[in-house]
Structure formats: structure tokens, C-alpha cells
Amino acid sequence: MSNTITLETIxxxxxxxKLDLTPEEKLQAQKDMSNMLDYIDKLNELDTTGxxxxxxxxxxxxxxxxxxxxxxxxxxxxxxxxxxxxxxxFQVPRTVE
Amino acid sequence: xxxxxxxxxxxxxxxxxxxxxxxxxTEALDDVFAVIEKREGLLHCYVTLEKEKAYQQAEELQRxxxxxALVSPLAGVxxxxxxxxxxxxTPTTCSSKILENFVPTYSAEAxxxxxxxxxxxxxKTNMDEFAMGSTTETSYFGVTRNPYDTERVxxxxxxxxxxxxxxxxxxxxxxxxxxxxxxxPACFCGVTGMKPTYGTVSRYGLVAxxxxxxxxxxxxxxxxxxxxxxxxxASHDPKDSTSIARKDTDFTKALGRDIKGMRIGIPRDFxxxxxxxxxxxxxxxxxxxxxxxxxxERGAVVEEFDLSLVEYAIPTYYTIAAAEASxxxxxxxxxxxxxxxxxxxxxxxxxxxxxxxxxxxEVKRRIMLGSFxxxxxxxxxxxxxxxxxxxxxxxxxxxxxxxxxxxxxxxxPTTAPRLGESLSDPIRMYLGDIxxxxxxxxxxxxxxxxxxxxxxxxxxxxxxxGDCYCxxxxxxxxxxYEKSVN
Numbered sequence: 247m248s249n250t251i252t253l254e255t256i257x258x259x260x261x262x263x264k265l266d267l268t269p270e271e272k273l274q275a276q277k278d279m280s281n282m283l284d285y286i287d288k289l290n291e292l293d294t295t296g297x298x299x300x301x302x303x304x305x306x307x308x309x310x311x312x313x314x315x316x317x318x319x320x321x322x323x324x325x326x327x328x329x330x331x332x333x334x335x336f337q338v339p340r341t342v343e
Numbered sequence: 344x345x346x347x348x349x350x351x352x353x354x355x356x357x358x359x360x361x362x363x364x365x366x367x368x369t370e371a372l373d374d375v376f377a378v379i380e381k382r383e384g385l386l387h388c389y390v391t392l393e394k395e396k397a398y399q400q401a402e403e404l405q406r407x408x409x410x411x412a413l414v415s416p417l418a419g420v421x422x423x424x425x426x427x428x429x430x431x432x433t434p435t436t437c438s439s440k441i442l443e444n445f446v447p448t449y450s451a452e453a454x455x456x457x458x459x460x461x462x463x464x465x466x467k468t469n470m471d472e473f474a475m476g477s478t479t480e481t482s483y484f485g486v487t488r489n490p491y492d493t494e495r496v497x498x499x500x501x502x503x504x505x506x507x508x509x510x511x512x513x514x515x516x517x518x519x520x521x522x523x524x525x526x527x528p529a530c531f532c533g534v535t536g537m538k539p540t541y542g543t544v545s546r547y548g549l550v551a552x553x554x555x556x557x558x559x560x561x562x563x564x565x566x567x568x569x570x571x572x573x574x575x576x577a578s579h580d581p582k583d584s585t586s587i588a589r590k591d592t593d594f595t596k597a598l599g600r601d602i603k604g605m606r607i608g609i610p611r612d613f614x615x616x617x618x619x620x621x622x623x624x625x626x627x628x629x630x631x632x633x634x635x636x637x638x639x640e641r642g643a644v645v646e647e648f649d650l651s652l653v654e655y656a657i658p659t660y661y662t663i664a665a666a667e668a669s670x671x672x673x674x675x676x677x678x679x680x681x682x683x684x685x686x687x688x689x690x691x692x693x694x695x696x697x698x699x700x701x702x703x704x705e706v707k708r709r710i711m712l713g714s715f716x717x718x719x720x721x722x723x724x725x726x727x728x729x730x731x732x733x734x735x736x737x738x739x740x741x742x743x744x745x746x747x748x749x750x751x752x753x754x755x756p757t758t759a760p761r762l763g764e765s766l767s768d769p770i771r772m773y774l775g776d777i778x779x780x781x782x783x784x785x786x787x788x789x790x791x792x793x794x795x796x797x798x799x800x801x802x803x804x805x806x807x808x809g810d811c812y813c814x815x816x817x818x819x820x821x822x823x824y825e826k827s828v829n
Binding site for chain 2: 255256258259260262263264265266267271274275278279281282283285286287288289290291292294297298299300301302303304306308309311320323324326327328329330336338339340341
């Protein structure tokens with residue numbers, strides 16, 4: 247039982263993960279992920295036919311509240327953490343030419 | 344005449360003396376900062392210390408205490424808080440470069456409750472980056488050392504909190520536990536740590552790692568402190584949709600309770616782990632069995648049984664935790680807070696470069712794994728499979744708790760490893776979490792209490808695991824144990 251993760255797969259996953267890996271990091275990721283998946287494959291020893299996937303241990307339901315503003319205006323303080331801001335907004339590199 | 348240090352007192356004892364007017368809040372702070380001055384340079388328990396703010400808070404608290412307006416069991420106690428819990432006006436870094444300069448505009452609900460109870464927050468403790476690790480070695484700010492042997496790790500991910508309590512650099516601390524991150528460092532540093540039932544403490548303001556597994560809890564000097572802290576931080580919070588409205592959070596009431604007839608189960612499979620390579624240290628096994636013997640003398644009925652599925656918990660956990668982490672950590676993109684890669688780039692390049700430079704290698708490893716197991720084509724085979732096995736693990740615990748009040752076992756297979764020993768082989772490090780991880784998958788409460796030392800003088804811990812909402816049984820048993828051995 248062995249998983250071979252190709253470098254193409256690593257490139258694809260890096261796009262999903264929004265990571266820009268160096269060639270060395272890609273090789274390391276290929277090795278790490280193959281090892282981890284080999285290990286995770288142990289779960290296939292168990293027959294889970296008919297078992298419902300359990301995302302939460304308790305029955306959780308959405309918690310709703312009235313759509314009213316409950317907090318004060320923290321915008322200045324919040325923008326204080328922004329790497330760049332302009333006119334009360336987060337500033338990012340140009341996205342539209 | 345030189346005053347005797349207040350550090351010999353527990354948090355609850357200290358607060359009693361403060362309220363009785365025998366100790367000033369600033370005297371307790373003086374003692375804590377004297378130790379910090381002496382030991383912090385080597386131990387590195389903290390990412391941020393707030394000495395000035397602590398003394399300002401102390402003045403205010405002292406006035407309130409003096410006029411009788413503050414009577415909580417934690418009034419005036421110097422506390423440390425893990426650096427993944429938001430603290431208004433104080434940096435909260437998660438020990439990551441990507442949040443190095445982040446200063447929250449609000450405090451986590453648990454922190455707020457602690458402050459309302461009169462605790463003095465003196466600083467933010469070091470941790471594995473984004474709580475991903477078992478040694479505190481993945482911190483961007485450098486390792487924390489174990490106060491018992493500074494060549495060894497304090498455990499993790501709440502390693503800074505555990506080491507700070509053990510060293511006397513605070514009286515008690517908050518940590519978070521996703522797969523053992525409170526219990527295992529508490530064990531390695533010889534302190535008491537507790538993870539409550541999922542949903543007991545609001546996660547509002549806790550920087551999320553594995554949201555379905557994360558819980559906040561105390562690291563403290565003894566069982567009574569743990570109970571008192573948990574009582575303060577437990578709450579039903581509309582800001583956390585998984586928070587539970589519990590009426591039985593008067594945890595300190597359980598402390599004096601008799602444990603005669605309490606049924607305690609020891610999973611045989613916890614002691615037969617050689618087949619999967621983790622290997623339970625014989626000294627640890629002996630100390631844990633010794634603790635069971637003490638509880639038996641106190642009237643508990645101890646019995647061995649087969650829990651089953653023990654070796655499937657780790658692959659299940661790492662699949663689920665990595666999946667949730669990859670989703671939770673998407674928010675760190677250099678736009679709203681934290682690090683942004685310098686220079687003008689195209690937007691998508693900015694995201695990728697910011698994240699690649701901002702995250703450390705263990706975090707990237709888990710984000711990659713999580714992105715993979717959630718990707719189309721692999722989602723069913725890995726992610727849903729893990730959620731199905733999780734259901735089986737939960738069922739195994741349900742069956743065990745039909746027979747037993749508590750499950751007793753080790754916290755970790757060994758005592759604290761040497762610095763640098765664990766990170767070279769991630770899977771080996773993950774195997775060390777075998778006794779703690781299934782508790783998070785099943786949402787259960789568990790407590791780690793010191794139960795001896797190995798031949799190197801390193802602390803060993805015993806873990807008591809309860810059914811959901813059964814913290815009081817754990818606290819009663821743990822308290823009886825502690826009283827018997829002290």
C-alpha cells in the first residue's frame with residue numbers, strides 16, 4: 247500500500263492552498279504527503295459501510311439572531327491592523343486594469 | 344526583613360489571602376516578575392509580557408477588592424494566556440510570523456470572563472505555530488524550554504502556558520486543546536491541565552485551528568485551581584454557535600465528593616501499543632497503574648477493558664484537523680491584518696507569497712494535507728472516511744461510558760523528549776498524541792494530573808477521561824487522588 251503523489255498534484259494542491267512553494271519545498275511536500283496518506287490509509291482497514299459521517303459530536307443547528315447591529319463602530323481600530331488602507335478601506339494591489 | 348514568596352500558594356489560596364488583606368496584588372506580581380527576571384531569558388515561556396499594564400490593573404483591582412466589590416476565587420491572581428486567545432490591545436501572534444504585528448480590537452470571551460473575575464493578565468504565552476505541534480518548537484519566536492530540564496521540550500502546543508505555571512512565572516494559565524494541547528504539556532511540565540466538554544467554554548476570540556475539536560481550558564497548580572478557573576470561563580455565549588447552555592458549571596462543588604463505588608475503566612489497549620510503533624514507556628505505565636491503585640484505595644472500582652479503535656484515532660484526527668485548518672487559515676492573506684509581503688504584486692501573487700513567507704513548515708504541511716483531503720476526487724476517500732471512523736470512535740466511548748464513570752490512562756507514551764528530537768519525523772511526533780486525541784474527536788472532558796517522575800526526575804501524568812458533561816466526576820476523582828498523594 248503506497249501513495250504516489252505526483253509533482254503535478256502538489257502544484258494543484260498548492261493552488262488550492264494558495265501557497266507558493268520552492269522546488270525544494272515541493273519535493274518535501276511530495277514526500278510528506280505520500281507518507282501521511284500511507285498512514286491515513288490505515289482507516290481503510292475498517293468497514294464503515296452504512297456509518298454516517300459525524301462532523302459534530304452533538305446535534306448542532308444553526309444559531310440565528312435578529313439582523314441588527316450589536317457592536318459599535320470599530321472601523322478605525324480594525325483598519326489599524328491592515329497592512330495598507332485608504333479612505334477607510336482595505337487597500338490591495340490593483341485587480342482591474 | 345525579606346518577605347516570603349507568595350509563589351508557594353495556589354491561585355485560589357493566593358486570592359483568599361489577597362481578599363483577607365494579607366497579601367497585596369502587587370506583591371504577588373512582584374514575586375512573579377522576580378522569577379521572570381531570573382528564568383525567562385532561558386525558558387522563554389512568553390511571546391509578550393505586559394508588565395506595566397499588569398501593575399496598572401493591579402492598582403484598580405486592589406481598590407475593588409479593598410472595598411469588597413470583587414470576591415471571585417481568582418481575584419488578584421496573576422495569569423498567563425496562550426497567544427492564540429485574542430487580547431484587546433495586546434499582540435496576539437499565534438507564534439506565527441503572519442500575525443507578528445496583530446493587535447486585536449477585542450478580547451476572547453474566556454479572557455474577558457477571567458478579567459471580570461479579577462485575574463491580572465501578565466502576558467501571552469509561547470505555543471506551536473497556530474497550535475500545530477506537540478513540542479512548542481514550531482513557534483516562529485523560538486522554543487520554550489521545560490523548567491524540569493531545559494534541554495527538553497515543555498510539550499505543546501500550550502507549552503509556554505505549562506512551563507510558565509511550572510516555573511512560577513504565573514499562578515495559572517489558559518491554554519487550548521485540539522488534540523491534547525493542554526493535557527500533554529501539563530503532563531510534561533508537572534502541572535494540572537483540563538480540557539472541558541466541547542462547547543463548555545466559548546471559542547469566541549480563539550484563533551481557530553480545528554473548530555470541531557478546539558476547546559479552551561486551564562493549566563494550573565492543582566485540581567482545585569482548575570475547577571475554579573473552569574467555573575469562571577465556562578459560559579453560554581451567543582457569539583459561538585457551538586457553545587452549550589449548561590447549568591452544571593459549579594465545578595468546585597464536586598471537589599469534596601466521595602468516590603466510593605466510582606467505576607473506573609483502564610483500556611487494556613492503551614498499554615499494548617508496541618505494535619504501532621509509539622511504545623509506552625514502562626516507567627510511565629507503572630506510574631499510571633500506581634495512580635489507579637490510589638483511587639482503588641479510595642473506594643473506586645477499577646477494571647480493565649478493551650476500548651478498541653485506539654490506533655485509528657491519530658489518522659482520523661490528522662485528516663479532520665488538517666481539513667479544518669486549511670479552511671480556517673484561508674483568512675490569513677495579507678489583506679485585513681498581519682503580515683503582507685513587501686512590494687507591489689498582482690493580488691493573487693500577494694496572497695500566495697504572503698502565506699508562503701508568513702507560515703512555518705508544519706503549518707504549510709497541514710494546510711497542504713487539508714487542501715488535498717478536501718479536494719474533489721479525494722473528499723469521499725479521505726475526509727468523509729475520517730468522519731465515519733470518528734463516528735465509530737464516539738460509539739466505542741459511548742459503550743465504555745455505559746459501564747464506567749471514568750476512563751484512566753496515560754497522557755503521553757513517554758516523558759518530555761529532548762529539544763530537536765521530535766520534528767524530524769512528523770508521523771512519529773503525531774504518534775505521541777495517541778492517548779489525548781480521541782478525547783477531542785469524541786468531544787469529551789479530560790484532566791491531566793501529575794502522578795510521579797521517571798528516573799531522570801521528569802514528570803509523568805495520568806489522564807482521567809469522562810463522558811460528555813461529566814467534568815464533576817473527573818474533578819472529584821482527581822481531587823481525591825491529589826489529596827491522597829500529597
